[in-house]
Structures are given as C-alpha cells and as structure tokens.
Amino acid sequence: MKRALVWFRRDLRLTDNPALTAAVESGAEILPVYIHGLKQSPQLSEGEASRWWLHHALEDLAWQLTEHGGTLHLTQGESVLSILSRLVGEYEIDSVFWNRRYQPAAVKLDRSIKKQLQSDGIEVHSFNAGVLNEPPAIKNNSGKPYQVITPYWKLCRNIEVDKPRDADLSNTKFMKSIGLNVNDHALLPGTSWDAGLYETWTPTRKAGMNQLVRDAKDPVSDYGNDRDMLSIEGTSRLSPYLHFGQIGVREIYHKLAGMGDKVMNGYVRQLYWRDFAHHLIYHFPHSVNRALRPEYEQFPWSLDEEKIERWRRGQTGFPVIDAAMRQLWQTGWMHNRARMVVGSFLVKHLLQDWQSGADWFWDTLVDADLPNNTMGWQWVAGCGADAAPYFRVFNPLRQAERFDINADYVMKYIPELAGIPGGAIHEPWKLTPAELEHYGIKLGETYPERMIDLNEGRDRALEAYQEFKTAKV
Ligand SMILES: Cc1cc2nc3c(=O)[nH]c(=O)nc-3n(C[C@H](O)[C@H](O)[C@H](O)COP(=O)(O)OP(=O)(O)OC[C@H]3O[C@@H](n4cnc5c(N)ncnc54)[C@H](O)[C@@H]3O)c2cc1C
Incomplete structure (x- = not known):
C-alpha cells in the first residue's frame, strides 16, 4: 500500500480539504502532519492572540482525526524542509499532499520544498483550499493583476466556484505515529491574559459552523444595514475560523451564494474582498511591509x-x-x-x-x-x-x-x-x-x-x- 503525507497548514479541517480528499482517493495510507516552524519568516509566524487560537484549532483537528481512527502527527523545528524530509524517510512516504498558500514567503518556501521533494523522487500534489479564485488565475484585459475591487469583483463573481468535496474517511487507513502533544508547541500565553478570549470564543470548527448555520437561517439579510453598527453582532465573526481554515471559504460561499442578490452583494462580496487581499499580496509581494504604491x-x-x-x-x-x-x-x-x-x-x-x-x-x-x-x-x-x-x-x-x-x-x-x-x-x-x-x-x-x-x-x-x-x- 502506498503512503501519503498530508501536510496541514492553514486548512485545519477535514471537510472541503482537497489535499486530504486527493490523498484519501489515491488509496494510500495517510500520515496527517502539522509542523510548527520555530524559525521562520514573520509572515508565517503567529502573533500572541493567534497562537492561542492555533493551539485550540490544532487540538480540535487532532480530536476530529481521532474520531476517524487517525492521529495528527505534531512536530516542530527550525527547518520545515528538513522535518518533512525526515518524516518522508522515516515513514517511507511516496507522496506529499498540501493546499497552497499565497503569502510571498509561503509561496517561496513551498516552491523550494516541492523542488527538493521531487528531486528526492517523492510525488508532490498541491491544491486550492483557501480562496474562491486563486491569484495567478485572475488578470485584467491587459494581462495585469487588478488593483481596484469593482472590476475584480465584476469578473470574479461570475466565475463558478468549485463545490466542496469531502473525503470519505470511513475506510481510510491512517498510519500510526508518535509525535508531540499540542502543549509542546507552547502556543498558550505564559501569563494568563487570555480570559477574555475564552469568554468570547469557542475556537472549534463546530462552533464556527454553528455560527455559519445561524447566518444561513437568517441569511445575513440585514447585513447591509447592520454590518456597520458597532454594538450589535451584525457580521458573521467567522474571520478567525476562515483564517485558520477551520471552515473553508467555499463552504461558506455555497451555503449563502444561492440566497439572492442581497446576500451576494452584501455578505458574499466580503469573501471577494478577502480573495482580493490574497490577489494583492501575491502579485505585489513588496506590499507585505512597504507601501503597495x-x-x-x-x-x-x-x-x-x-x-x-x-x-x-x-x-x-x-x-x-x-x-x-x-x-x-x-x-x-x-x-x-x-x-x-x-x-x-x-x-x-x-x-x-x-x-x-x-x-x-x-x-x-x-x-x-x-x-x-x-x-x-x-x-x-x-x-x-x-x-x-x-x-x-x-x-x-x-x-x-x-x-x-x-x-x-x-x-x-x-x-x-x-x-x-x-x-x-x-x-x-x-x-x-x-x-x-x-x-x-x-x-x-x-x-x-x-x-x-x-x-x-x-x-x-x-x-x-x-x-x-x-x-x-
Ligand atoms: C485596518 C484593518 C485591518 C484588518 N485586519 C484584518 C485581519 O488581520 N484579518 C482579517 O481577517 N480581516 C482583517 N480586516 C478586515 C475586516 O475588518 C475583518 O475581516 C472583519 O471585521 C472580520 O469580521 P467578520 O468575520 O464578522 O466579517 P464579515 O463582515 O462577516 O465578513 C465575512 C468574511 O469576509 C472577509 N472580510 C470581511 N471584510 C473584509 C475586508 N474589509 N477585507 C478583507 N476581507 C474581509 C473576512 O474573512 C470575514 O470573516 C482588517 C480591516 C482593516 C480596516
């Protein structure tokens, strides 16, 4: 039986996860992995509050995998490439699957990892799980990236969005492995300033989905009026779930996009703002820490x-x-x-x-x-x-x-x-x-x-x- 490593990054979910789905459908035995980079570009690191969220999102993903008989192999180190290479050797992996990222540092890193793994004879398969339309696919009539949202949105809103496809995990064989515990990543704060975070959030996929279902029932109908009001919950508050990929943007899109123009032009348009941000950072990598103009x-x-x-x-x-x-x-x-x-x-x-x-x-x-x-x-x-x-x-x-x-x-x-x-x-x-x-x-x-x-x-x-x-x- 072939062996596939599925490398989770900002796609911490089992549904609408094309890398996982493809690995499962390849019939291989699966090693699900999360690597916590200890010395990486600030673009790929997390701030304090995000580390808190990441801790819980990893716990949640690990638990979901356990329910399907799998183990999330957690590991950490300075060089992500050398960790991957070690795992590939140790677990006799034939192919590595991941979902693409668009931050300039991530694009660069992923390219070098892909090159190295392929030259070592390992198959690499990558997919889009993070955006409605991937940045390289969208160009204006002159073949240039967009810099204005309106024409970008006019073009993109008419492009069909792939339907989420879930892996059938019921017959999937997961590899046995012993990795670190989530606590070993030391993501939670040393001094406890996080009481307000615990009071405000439940950082699990299930909680995010409950929020989404609530929005879908009352289809963010007053979004246009309420979204600017500071004291009411007039927006979805799904941003952290989206950022960590606990919910896929396509999952949200397909729940809401068929609900008419009001929802499309209100709530769903925001998802295209998010896509536009990815478009900009991908095409104008200098804008990470310098003015785009x-x-x-x-x-x-x-x-x-x-x-x-x-x-x-x-x-x-x-x-x-x-x-x-x-x-x-x-x-x-x-x-x-x-x-x-x-x-x-x-x-x-x-x-x-x-x-x-x-x-x-x-x-x-x-x-x-x-x-x-x-x-x-x-x-x-x-x-x-x-x-x-x-x-x-x-x-x-x-x-x-x-x-x-x-x-x-x-x-x-x-x-x-x-x-x-x-x-x-x-x-x-x-x-x-x-x-x-x-x-x-x-x-x-x-x-x-x-x-x-x-x-x-x-x-x-x-x-x-x-x-x-x-x-x-
Ligand atoms: C100065 C500044 C900094 C920001 N920093 C971040 C950030 O670090 N992370 C972040 O996710 N958003 C950021 N935003 C965008 C926006 O404020 C948040 O996405 C939004 O407030 C999240 O709340 P929500 O999930 O309820 O959004 P909703 O209004 O329910 O929108 C749904 C989703 O669409 C996306 N979205 C909504 N508004 C925007 C927007 N203006 N630009 C891009 N995507 C959008 C988000 O993913 C959001 O979760 C920033 C905006 C400003 C002005």
Missing part, C-alpha cells in the same frame, strides 16, 4: 512611541477609539468599522506609520491575517490598492454618532464613562466640572484627557499629505 515609500510618518502606546492601550481620550482598542485587547477581535476608525486616527490624526498599527493588530487579533491586515492598513493609510483617498479622515465623533447611536459600544468597553447619558459620552471633555463630578469622572485620572484636538490633527494630516503629493509632482 511606491510613491508612498517616502511619506514622512512620524514615530512617537508614546502616542502609539496610548493608542494601543485605549487611552487616547476619545471614547469610541478607546472602546475599540479595548475590545481588541479583551476579545482578540475588533469590528470592521472600528478597525477603519482607529486606523485612520493612528495614521492620519496622529501621523504614525501604518505598520505600527498593523504590527499591533498582528499581535492582538485572533484573526490576524497577512493579506487582509496588509490590505486593510494600506487602505486606511491611502498607500494601497483602491485605498481611501488621502483627504478621507474619519472623524471619530461623527463615526460614533452614526454607528454607536445609543453609545452601547462605548459603555460596554469603557464602564468608567457609562453613567454619562446620551451622546455626551462621546465627548467627555465638554462636560462642566460639576457634571464631571456628578458622574464621578476625573479627566486625566479616571479617564484620560483627549490626546489631541481633532480639528488640528485633521488639518495637520491634510497638510502633510498635500505637501507630500506636491513634492512628488
């Missing part, structure tokens, strides 16, 4: 660690910004609208480099995802594809008035302000000393003074962007 390379960001730290800690003195940053810290997730608002505040009002924001998100989001995070931050900073124009500076107060109408979001994450009635909560600096005393607030002590004047910050940003653009012409 090269003219922005020289933008004179300032670097003020104290300001960035106040932003990170939710101590800016602007309740809606602070609520969002505290939501991130406590739950490992932040509402999309809030991501745009806090991002704009950091790069425009405070003129800090978008990468300082992207780095913090990377470390604190359970859904930290290189393509989405890079695209999101470059959109906010105006230096990416199809980005917000430089003169679009979100006003946190207007955003709060529109999207946190009853101030529920601010009250939830900033309980020290919760007594202030109505819209006044968004501008505590406008309260009289008597009002402050009445609500038990000491600005600068119980809640910070606002760190800048919003109008001044906006004018400074517009001036800096304008000067920069003029100098470039």
Whole structure:
C-alpha cells in the first residue's frame, strides 16, 4: 500500500480539504502532519492572540482525526524542509499532499520544498483550499493583476466556484505515529491574559459552523444595514475560523451564494474582498511591509512611541477609539468599522506609520491575517490598492454618532464613562466640572484627557499629505 503525507497548514479541517480528499482517493495510507516552524519568516509566524487560537484549532483537528481512527502527527523545528524530509524517510512516504498558500514567503518556501521533494523522487500534489479564485488565475484585459475591487469583483463573481468535496474517511487507513502533544508547541500565553478570549470564543470548527448555520437561517439579510453598527453582532465573526481554515471559504460561499442578490452583494462580496487581499499580496509581494504604491515609500510618518502606546492601550481620550482598542485587547477581535476608525486616527490624526498599527493588530487579533491586515492598513493609510483617498479622515465623533447611536459600544468597553447619558459620552471633555463630578469622572485620572484636538490633527494630516503629493509632482 502506498503512503501519503498530508501536510496541514492553514486548512485545519477535514471537510472541503482537497489535499486530504486527493490523498484519501489515491488509496494510500495517510500520515496527517502539522509542523510548527520555530524559525521562520514573520509572515508565517503567529502573533500572541493567534497562537492561542492555533493551539485550540490544532487540538480540535487532532480530536476530529481521532474520531476517524487517525492521529495528527505534531512536530516542530527550525527547518520545515528538513522535518518533512525526515518524516518522508522515516515513514517511507511516496507522496506529499498540501493546499497552497499565497503569502510571498509561503509561496517561496513551498516552491523550494516541492523542488527538493521531487528531486528526492517523492510525488508532490498541491491544491486550492483557501480562496474562491486563486491569484495567478485572475488578470485584467491587459494581462495585469487588478488593483481596484469593482472590476475584480465584476469578473470574479461570475466565475463558478468549485463545490466542496469531502473525503470519505470511513475506510481510510491512517498510519500510526508518535509525535508531540499540542502543549509542546507552547502556543498558550505564559501569563494568563487570555480570559477574555475564552469568554468570547469557542475556537472549534463546530462552533464556527454553528455560527455559519445561524447566518444561513437568517441569511445575513440585514447585513447591509447592520454590518456597520458597532454594538450589535451584525457580521458573521467567522474571520478567525476562515483564517485558520477551520471552515473553508467555499463552504461558506455555497451555503449563502444561492440566497439572492442581497446576500451576494452584501455578505458574499466580503469573501471577494478577502480573495482580493490574497490577489494583492501575491502579485505585489513588496506590499507585505512597504507601501503597495511606491510613491508612498517616502511619506514622512512620524514615530512617537508614546502616542502609539496610548493608542494601543485605549487611552487616547476619545471614547469610541478607546472602546475599540479595548475590545481588541479583551476579545482578540475588533469590528470592521472600528478597525477603519482607529486606523485612520493612528495614521492620519496622529501621523504614525501604518505598520505600527498593523504590527499591533498582528499581535492582538485572533484573526490576524497577512493579506487582509496588509490590505486593510494600506487602505486606511491611502498607500494601497483602491485605498481611501488621502483627504478621507474619519472623524471619530461623527463615526460614533452614526454607528454607536445609543453609545452601547462605548459603555460596554469603557464602564468608567457609562453613567454619562446620551451622546455626551462621546465627548467627555465638554462636560462642566460639576457634571464631571456628578458622574464621578476625573479627566486625566479616571479617564484620560483627549490626546489631541481633532480639528488640528485633521488639518495637520491634510497638510502633510498635500505637501507630500506636491513634492512628488
Ligand atoms: C485596518 C484593518 C485591518 C484588518 N485586519 C484584518 C485581519 O488581520 N484579518 C482579517 O481577517 N480581516 C482583517 N480586516 C478586515 C475586516 O475588518 C475583518 O475581516 C472583519 O471585521 C472580520 O469580521 P467578520 O468575520 O464578522 O466579517 P464579515 O463582515 O462577516 O465578513 C465575512 C468574511 O469576509 C472577509 N472580510 C470581511 N471584510 C473584509 C475586508 N474589509 N477585507 C478583507 N476581507 C474581509 C473576512 O474573512 C470575514 O470573516 C482588517 C480591516 C482593516 C480596516
């Protein structure tokens, strides 16, 4: 009997997993493997919150495999290639199956691994499990990659999406192996700051599927209206499940796409934004840590660690910004609208480099995802594809008035302000000393003074962007 190694990466599921399905259908005996790289490109490593999620996702996958009589072989080391080569030798493997990744470092690594394994006489089979349309397949009429979402979406939404095909695991023979325990990867935090993550999430496939089924029953019908509202669950919150591949994007697509134009143009369109992010990072690999639009390379960001730290800690003195940053810290997730608002505040009002924001998100989001995070931050900073124009500076107060109408979001994450009635909560600096005393607030002590004047910050940003653009012409 032939032996096949199935290498799991960001496809931590047994359904809609073409690499697993193909390996099973080849009739081979299967060795399911997860390799935790100890010394790899930061692009392939995880931030703290994602490590927490990964721990649980691996436990969950291992458990699901056990139910089918298999064992997830966990291993770790500095060189993924040498680990694979060792496993191939030790378990007398004939072929290796994996699903493709699109981050530049992953593409490079996968190519070199494929070359080496093939030259050692091992068959390598790779598949698409992560996106609706793979980046190399999509080009505009001039044969170039897209940089604007609308034409990209118009083209892609008409391309048929493969139906998920599951492996029949009932008769599959899994190889016996002894690897590490999930705990050996030391993914959980040393000091326990993760109580909020446990309260917010159940990081298993089953929990993600329950969320998806809930959305499919009430087919994200109010998504268009609700998705921007900060205090309600108007979005799917499936991003971490999608990032780790506990649920396949095609599984979601095929559950929802047949439900009419409203769902297609609302919720499903977001899945194409996700695809677009993969498209950009694949075709513009420099954009991982440099502006996608090269003219922005020289933008004179300032670097003020104290300001960035106040932003990170939710101590800016602007309740809606602070609520969002505290939501991130406590739950490992932040509402999309809030991501745009806090991002704009950091790069425009405070003129800090978008990468300082992207780095913090990377470390604190359970859904930290290189393509989405890079695209999101470059959109906010105006230096990416199809980005917000430089003169679009979100006003946190207007955003709060529109999207946190009853101030529920601010009250939830900033309980020290919760007594202030109505819209006044968004501008505590406008309260009289008597009002402050009445609500038990000491600005600068119980809640910070606002760190800048919003109008001044906006004018400074517009001036800096304008000067920069003029100098470039
Ligand atoms: C500055 C900034 C940073 C971001 N960083 C990340 C990140 O690290 N990881 C991440 O997954 N998303 C990121 N996003 C995109 C978006 O905010 C999240 O995907 C979304 O909030 C996740 O919540 P949800 O699952 O409820 O989304 P839903 O609205 O329910 O959307 C469904 C899925 O579509 C995808 N999606 C939705 N909106 C976007 C978008 N704007 N761009 C790309 N894909 C999208 C996600 O995979 C999401 O799970 C970022 C956005 C900004 C502005």
